[in-house]
Amino acid sequence: METTDILKRVRQIEIKTRGLSSNIFAGEYHSAFKGRGMTFSEVREYQYGDDIRTIDWNVTARFNHPYIKVFEEEREMTVMLLIDVSGSREFGTTWRFKKNMITEIAAVLAFSAIQNNDKTGVIFFSDRIEKFIPPKKGKKHILHIIRELISFTPEERETNLSEVLRYLTNAIKKRCTTFVISDFLDEQFEDALKIANQKHDVVALRIFDPRETLLPDIGFVKFKDAETGGFQWVNTSSKKTRDAFNQWWLDNEKRINSTFTKCGVDNVAIATDEDYVKSLMSLFKKRS
Template sequence: MSAEMISMPSAPTSLLQRLEWRARHAVNTTVSGEYRSAFRGRGMEFDQVVKYQWGDDPRDIDWNVTARLGEPYRKRFVEERDLTIMFVFEDSPALQFGSDGRTRRQTLLETAALLMTISAINRDRVGLLYSAPGKSWFQRALPGRKGIMRIAATLLDQPAPSLDGPTACPLSWPFVKKSATRGSVLLWFGPFAPQGMPELWRELQQRYQAVGVRADDPWDVELPRNAKLSAYDPLAGRLTLLNTASSAERAAHAAWRERREEYFTEMFPRSDDRLIVGNVDDPLQSLIAWFHRHRHGGARA
């Protein structure tokens, strides 16, 4: 696994400039405090117990103290000055599908670049583990805009994996555990096709704040009716012909969708730790909505 960074690629420079401008505007007007709220759980250290006030995050309630004193108390945290955001990008061929102009891969790449830019604006450190079939590399966490923008540009410049080659994208979770400091935020971008629980996953979730980031296409929710089309089957690793007029095909798609949701929920039991961005949606607006849910308590599924 390579740990060397190459120089700033030129191809994604204009896209990064546009994303950075949008991210700075969002941070200045909307998401600065909400970003800190979303990524505060493992990136804070305990200060003291104080009385719970209306509007405080109920996740911070200290139930032992509350039961002992007969009124609600919460834990107060102080922000660590050096928060590390570790990006894991699983560049599976399964991401190369899009029914309306943009693929899941493009959606996740843009979302990752936006989050890297927001992290740089908030003076956090950013690292990246990238994995594609037959290729993987790691960049240790770097501080500062220049280093983080170089990481984002390198990610955006990665060629899409071949659709007629190998499909496996091995992710070395023991390596992640060794490379990321305790209390880091772990953002995993991938297809999340139903499969077994990764090695060390529950242990990593105790060690880090782990968030799964998935891109959804409208056809993931419902296939068009009475159509014949070719689509990439991530489980078989090949293109397959679909006849959506077939009740059997539609039932198989519904069963796949159910298994996919069950697996994603099993991997990330708290809904706050699941970020889904639609191919037809603006990734920045999806991020803002996700940050907003965190700031206001979110759902706790």
């Protein structure tokens, strides 16, 4: 993609996603993703109804009158976006590829974060860590992230969720809110996800295409595995083959959802032909 095309696409995404962040997500994001805790603000005289557990006994003894500590929510957070850039993101049978939806959702979350005065960082991953953008604030930083989302070309095409989750756990020392945006076409990442969610607040956004759920009856078709590059002829006219594919999808759904439940990870599945705004709003309200 030429530089001018990239800049044009960046501007289009900025206009759309910044507007969504400002007009729709601002309040929901704030209430759904709270700060790291409460921080001391000041002391004031005790008033009837105040919690006696907040009494500052040192100040009370000094002035011979009860004073309490006042705390306020520590709003500033660090938000990490873990972006799947493996080969399977290039699939799409409607008007939008998975990678296009991933880009827009990531941009919406990034703009929501800076409006909330949060730092935002990104980790691009395949079966390795492809790129790490350290957390920062500001519109310039977010536009840099969007440019990378549009133009980044990974070195590998397969997926390893355990690798990026372990990297997150080791690289980001303070607790942060982490959005894993992926199709989650991987296995055996439960242990790494559980450990990551114990240290951070991990949220899974699973992107899929409707065609991945059912195999159409269109005769013999040569399929290519987007991640391994392997080819295979499939007789889609065979009901047995179509039923087996459908059962694989249902079993995979069950396995992934079970993993999220065991790890205590909030999640939402979003199809490429759906309005992701509704899905994100539902997730935010659930967490509020």
